[in-house]
Amino acid sequence: MSTHGWHAEASEILRVGDGFRLSDVDPDGAPGYDGDKHSAAKDLSTRVHDLDDLQERLWAQSRTGDAQDAVLLVLQAMDSAGKGGIVRHVVGGVDPQGVELAAFKAPTDEERAHDFLWRVEKRLPAPGFIGVFDRSHYEDVLIAKVRSLADAAEIERRYDAINAFEARVAASGTRIVKVMLHISPDEQKERLMERLDRPDKHWKYNPGDVDERMLWPAYMDAYQTVFDRTSTDAAPWHVVPANRKWYARLAVQELLLTALQDIEPQWPAADFDVDAERARLAAS
């Protein structure tokens, strides 16, 4: 829905389709949105209520009847691109009772002993929920590829395994919204430097982030392959320019709204006799 400052559907304009090249995306851009930081803050807070309302309907319809719908937001990005801000400012506007958040770190020994999708399966959102993956199974074809944590044949196998997995999840009623937040190397440098300059941000800084940063071109190649191999109709990718935080937040909010509007969740009808219950309650 093109409302407020949007003149195009974020879900269309940001979608990874045939011939997509990551290198063509301007991380400073704000595609589809006519507005600035100021209008974006207003739009974000207006639309947060729409999102909250839609999520409540989604939850309500899952409580009674057969509705199996859920939404899964998959967030991938280089360090400091703003995943945390999306969770705080976009997802944070939704009733926490309707959100299932999973942050995937380096796998534990137990997780490593299983197939890479084992731990992911366990964190899929139940019907009625918005699930959020902060990093995901895509780490297993990103850092795993760049750092050669698995051999080439295994990485190849994983793209197909991911597509089969996501097709099944989508068929079970979960709308999958995959997002890569795209920042530039210069923007990352500024953000990491700020963490070093502020003692209250030191805890967010990890020397390993600079090690990964030095592999930037290899990561961009790995992302390009991810987009080529796993942007499907059932689970398309969206690349969101993220040098401007206000745009990235607004765009992800819009993508979530579109997924929920597509479900059109309805308040369920009473599965009891309303008048009889009114009488029983009045007499109690």
Added chain:
Amino acid sequence: MSTHGWHAEASEILRVGDGFRLSDVDPDGAPGYDGDKHSAAKDLSTRVHDLDDLQERLWAQSRTGDAQDAVLLVLQAMDSAGKGGIVRHVVGGVDPQGVELAAFKAPTDEERAHDFLWRVEKRLPAPGFIGVFDRSHYEDVLIAKVRSLADAAEIERRYDAINAFEARVAASGTRIVKVMLHISPDEQKERLMERLDRPDKHWKYNPGDVDERMLWPAYMDAYQTVFDRTSTDAAPWHVVPANRKWYARLAVQELLLTALQDIEPQWPAADFDVDAERARLAAS
């Protein structure tokens, strides 16, 4: 901390101490707070930032170093007393990345095959988190007692088991904040009737709620015994008058703030050489 409209510590004035009688509590009251619905809304939104800031510090200090602190909010109440509103409006103001929410429903067959604390143990918050129990192990001495789901000897055993369990959890670094939201039967009737009057609220209505409502005095007796047996220094109970939603929300927010202030979480010092990292980043 007595700030804003508070003239007494909520954690003191609402605490269940020796000689406490639930029947003495006025569900319409607003103990310790000089203000009305309007000032409460302002105080709530001001203090939400303090809560968010303290939680971020709690999280940060858990990331490095040995800090094991966490907070666990246990919410118990009769139906429609406002647990959901607390989660949405108080907990919802905190970064979702710092919250672990567990809603305990009727136990599954697997859960029933274990001791009643088995499923609870699994949902305890990790260091750095605010955990929220929407219902809890107290159902096993409330509905279980009122509905005779366990025999008297087993119910007796459970009070001691709960105290030992909570003492261990507290000793591991988790501040336990136990809250009963206290409404009157008339207020409940109004709220349930509203759910019947509004089609968009029908899904929240459960005919079983009226069955439980008819056992109100037995529930109040069971709560009184819970308070007598399980309000300990390690994990005290607080009874929060809840006929006025604005008061209940403000009071629970204050209880959480007090728990976090008591921890005094600190931004952790860098465990790396800041200047060396600055140089390495600049060169990257």
